[in-house]
Amino acid sequence: MLYVDTVVAERLVHRPRFIVAMVVVVSLALLTFNLNDTVFAEILRPIIGAPDQAGWFGRLSIAFILSILFMLNIVVIGFLQFKLQLLIVWSELLLLFLFFFYGFELDFDFIRTKFWFLVTQGVFTTLYVSMVSIVLASIVALFGAVAKLSSNGFAYAIASFYTSLFRGVPLLMQVYLIYLGLPQLGYVIDAVPAGILALVLCYGAYMTEIFRGGIQSVSKGQWEASRALGFKFGLTMRRIILPQAIPLIIPSTGNQFIAMLKDSSLVSVIGVWELMFLARTAGSKDFRHMEMLITAALIYWALSIILELIQSRIERHYRTQSH
Amino acid sequence: MKIKNCLLLGLATMSLATSAALAGEDLDRVMEEGVLRVATEADWVPQSFLDDNNEMAGFNVDVAREIARRLGVEVAFVTPAWEVITAGNWNNRWDISVGSMTPTEQRAKVLNFPAVYCFTPAVAVVHADSTVQEIAELNDQRIGAVAASTFELYLQHDLTIDAKGALPFDYQINPGEIRSYPTSSAVYDDLRLGDGVRLDALIDAMPAILAAIENSYPLRIVGDPVFYEPLAIAIDRGDQEFNDELARIVADMRADGTLTTISEQWYGIDYSAAK
Numbered sequence: 001m002l003y004v005d006t007v008v009a010e011r012l013v014h015r016p017r018f019i020v021a022m023v024v025v026v027s028l029a030l031l032t033f034n035l036n037d038t039v040f041a042e043i044l045r046p047i048i049g050a051p052d053q054a055g056w057f058g059r060l061s062i063a064f065i066l067s068i069l070f071m072l073n074i075v076v077i078g079f080l081q082f083k084l085q086l087l088i089v090w091s092e093l094l095l096l097f098l099f100f101f102y103g104f105e106l107d108f109d110f111i112r113t114k115f116w117f118l119v120t121q122g123v124f125t126t127l128y129v130s131m132v133s134i135v136l137a138s139i140v141a142l143f144g145a146v147a148k149l150s151s152n153g154f155a156y157a158i159a160s161f162y163t164s165l166f167r168g169v170p171l172l173m174q175v176y177l178i179y180l181g182l183p184q185l186g187y188v189i190d191a192v193p194a195g196i197l198a199l200v201l202c203y204g205a206y207m208t209e210i211f212r213g214g215i216q217s218v219s220k221g222q223w224e225a226s227r228a229l230g231f232k233f234g235l236t237m238r239r240i241i242l243p244q245a246i247p248l249i250i251p252s253t254g255n256q257f258i259a260m261l262k263d264s265s266l267v268s269v270i271g272v273w274e275l276m277f278l279a280r281t282a283g284s285k286d287f288r289h290m291e292m293l294i295t296a297a298l299i300y301w302a303l304s305i306i307l308e309l310i311q312s313r314i315e316r317h318y319r320t321q322s323h
Numbered sequence: 324m325k326i327k328n329c330l331l332l333g334l335a336t337m338s339l340a341t342s343a344a345l346a347g348e349d350l351d352r353v354m355e356e357g358v359l360r361v362a363t364e365a366d367w368v369p370q371s372f373l374d375d376n377n378e379m380a381g382f383n384v385d386v387a388r389e390i391a392r393r394l395g396v397e398v399a400f401v402t403p404a405w406e407v408i409t410a411g412n413w414n415n416r417w418d419i420s421v422g423s424m425t426p427t428e429q430r431a432k433v434l435n436f437p438a439v440y441c442f443t444p445a446v447a448v449v450h451a452d453s454t455v456q457e458i459a460e461l462n463d464q465r466i467g468a469v470a471a472s473t474f475e476l477y478l479q480h481d482l483t484i485d486a487k488g489a490l491p492f493d494y495q496i497n498p499g500e501i502r503s504y505p506t507s508s509a510v511y512d513d514l515r516l517g518d519g520v521r522l523d524a525l526i527d528a529m530p531a532i533l534a535a536i537e538n539s540y541p542l543r544i545v546g547d548p549v550f551y552e553p554l555a556i557a558i559d560r561g562d563q564e565f566n567d568e569l570a571r572i573v574a575d576m577r578a579d580g581t582l583t584t585i586s587e588q589w590y591g592i593d594y595s596a597a598k
Contacts, residue, residue, distance in 0.1 A: 287540065
């Protein structure tokens, strides 16, 4: 929360004028769609008649009823506690989302037959590739950040060249360059190590900048004080600077982890059987691409949610520690 | 010719050494390891795909299995992207491609084609709702094809097939716009959205089209095949012994009817010889 004050004001969503205005706007928006033939019209069927007879009267009634329901929902939610609001809005949006997929007429039996394979082969490889890459990228980033903050011109030049190059080239191209290019130098690299290397170098470059920002945000006085106490560089870094920098680094690093999980799908182009690769191929025999793509999308989302939860746990840990 | 760089004494001193693959090297390696590593697609019914048990299956897969059986080795499949296979310079990551590859002049610069194992008709396809009846009507339309495929080269009027027994053909289509896709299923999915929604037509191999139509894709073949493409197995350049051994095996498979059997099993049609 940004800032909680004690000023009592009427909620916007409870002002009559706002409610009426919103009902009108939502009605007009819904009016542009012809919903006479949809599931929304079924409750009103006795009044508006068959889909082909309902016409503008049908459209208007449906739009009006739906917008009233919509605003009623918002007004009611406005009265509730924060946690309850969170729960209800999440469930409603999730239902809407699933309803959207339901409209595709998916073959759920097919999904069931392939789901376990997607998890054991695809999720396993995706997690394996991204977890190894995340750990290695963090190490690269730490060294990169220290080098970028160093007064040593050689270290700074290497680190800044590295971040500039690997942030400036598309990750997909890095995957290709490493997989196809390294063998030209005499070192034949397998698909999985090539993918991991590309992810590590690319994300290491982004995270170098994040780490650098975090370290730089610790005030100069901390350095001076630890130097005055006789601390050497390594000890200062470990015991003084990093403990203060890490809480600032965590939110953006969590972002990178989630992005990495999904960018690991790029290694599918070199034939690694991870989740994205299987999503594209598992449905090809029966021409059921939508089923596999949606399943894989939901799996990616579920994995990201887990990472989000872990991230918020860690953030909470540091917040309670610093207060 | 392979170029090998050796890393010597740190980063600064790098010496370049050039060496050709020794004759028989690839064949020896395959026999020694007892595994023939085959590069093919996993996304192309009925040529090569994942079956219900999530194993590789299809026409190309069966041809590859038979070649390995006759070599007396096990078979293993890898599935790199198509352009990685056609780029050549495999560096022993895999030994052979059995992936419906047409032996074009450009590809022959980086790969060897020991033998043609199949001839497939390439056809122009429209959405079932389309009014197009003749190939000439496809001029100035938006036509889709797999990137770096012979179908795309045909649309670009840049296709040369220099295999033995290839039939001559004319460029019958002047597309308004060529749209390239990573896989053939992506082309089909865009055309099935509706006539002219994203594509007006596509060009692809007839067997794949027939399989899609069987799976209720709303597609229709227009006119006669625009060209017949010979499809060859491919290996990295350099090993003539491996090349000759594979040529002999495929010739045997054609002579004793094995290729015909596999083709009829997957397509219901014998594609093993040119019409």
